Amino acid sequence: MSAGGGSLLAISDLHVVHAENKKIANCLRPTSDGDWLIVAGDVGELSTDIEWALTALSNRFAKVIWAPGNHELWTPREDPLQLRGQARYDRLVELCRSLGVLTPEDPYAIWDGPGGPVTVAPLFLLYDYTFHAPGTTTKRESLAVAYDKGIVCSDEFLLHPDPYPTRDAWCRARVAETEQRLKTCDPELPTVLVNHFPLIRQNTSLLYHQEFAQWCGTVRTADWHRRFRAQSVVYGHLHIPRTTWHDGVRFEEVSVGYPREWRRPNHPRTGLRRILPYTPSDATASPGRPAEAERG
DSSP states (O other), X not given: OOOSSSOEEEEBOOOTTSHHHHHHHHHOOOSSTTOEEEEOSOSOSSHHHHHHHHHHHHHHSSEEEEOOOTGGGBOOTTOXXXXXXXXXXHXXXXXXXXXXXXXXXXXXXXXXXXXXXXXXXXXXOOOOSOSOOTTOOSHHHHHHHHHHHTOOOTHHHHXXXXXXXXXXXXXXXXXXXXXXXXXTSOTTSOEEEEXXXXXXXXXXXXXXXXXXXXXXXXXXXXXXXXXXXXXXXXXXXXXXOEEEEETTEEEEEOBOOOHHHHTSTTOOOOSOEEXXXXXXXXXXXXXXXXXXXXXX
């Protein structure tokens, strides 16, 4: 599967439950017939919202590539889809396939448009609490500090890991499976790695509440951008849109975030980010102040 022209674009954390964000999603348009769109998770919480957004985007862009966020995996009481954990993820994969949207369960696409060829690999990895809260060295200690300070991700109540015993067990299984799959990619091609959660702890450095970092990734992926020849790493979750460089690899946080965040003065631009072809003018500068850690 390939592209003959256009741009490889990316966005995440649309959170279309908010009317203002739904308007943003409804206004997203390709710049050419050959544009592909990466959606790096947190489209919404309700299955109906997720279906609306992915349907709209798949009708506009030549190809849409989706990696799930934590919010898609929630099971809110008001959602008509009451599946939990793996069963919910599987149903979302079925939805994507019915729309022609690529998922982490599908063959990785090769972008051979401008800036290519590269393997575009959407990942589903979750987190395992190893981005410990400052001053702690275990999951138990880290969670205790977070609960004591009232900095607790809503995943603890809404993201069920069934049939795995814990979210971190699910994460470990996903990391092991994905690692083996990435090893089979064409070694001659660079990659664009797409994951909702940051692959490296450094990306969480601007969180106002560092206790929240434990719900943001795993140390098991700290070297993946080097091991798997990443030309770029695309992620979201933090609601801190910016471009950073690590070991010569470009990391793009491409989230929209909540209206209370993107309305702030001097907030980095919210909208589609061009991943390929890349020019320095495409980069989003690091924000001048940290975002709130009310991530839900």
